[in-house]
Amino acid sequence: MQTIPSQCSRSFTSIVVLLITLGISMPLLADSPKRSKSTAPVDVPVDAPDSARSLRDAVVKLKAASQRKGYQMHCNVWGGLSNKADHKVWMHQVYEEHQGQVLGQLMHLPELSIYRNRERGAIFIDEQWKPMISDPAGHRVQRIIAFPGQVLFDALSSKKKVEWIEPSKLIDIDDPDYSEPMDAPLEPGEAGDTAVVEKKQPSYQRVKVEVSEKVAVRYFNQIQNSGLLGGFS
């Protein structure tokens, strides 16, 4: 009868031990919390409404509402120089504020006695109606105040990225009820590890659209052609 050499027997035993060890450890590894099972971004729930579709629906609805019954509009345009990442303007060059109505293809700005469509407009000055572009105030409005429907259409037609964002809340620090926020609660895993951070449900009430540079340049050219930029270079 043939005998197994002792060296072979030792190697065989160590292989068996290794396989058993691996067999026990594989299920443990499979359940390890360090292994992620999904690569989907956690901030966008699977059942989130489609942001691009919601934007498109909103544009279509505004157009229909404009044709059917019109809407009130309050518009602010401000701009100038900034040197902050939040783009807060420190040297204002333009500030315009107007109120009016839009009905179908027409806009009415009562305080300036202006009726306009996308191409031309009429302004009441010196007891007569004149082309809007012939008056400095009318010229400025023609260049600066865009139709909201047009802004939305431009955003929709030249969008690069559409995403849901949360509306920013304005805080009035002069409000008697306002108090300085306390220290932020600790995130799980931070020192102490006792705080529970509740994740808010997204509201899906505001979309942010990144628009092509072409559109940015077009709107900027309109501002520049209004003559309001003065010495900017």
Place this chain on the structure above:
Amino acid sequence: MDRTRTRCSVEVGIDPQTGLPDQLLMTILIGRKNLKGTTISADRAFSDGVEHIVFNYSYQLDSSEPVEAFQIPPQAKKLLR
């Protein structure tokens, strides 16, 4: 200024009841050339400490009540054609 360095974003507030837009905020950023005539590339052109041009268009829209039909005088009407 340098028109090759531009960014444009539009934020649209949507009324959850009607699905209509009730707020628009369009922000336009334009890079500026420095004294050497060059513009800092990419997003750094709009970062802290780097001067850039900013324009904001903000609209509040209210379509809850119908707008009265415009009574446009004939002279003004002519100018709109």
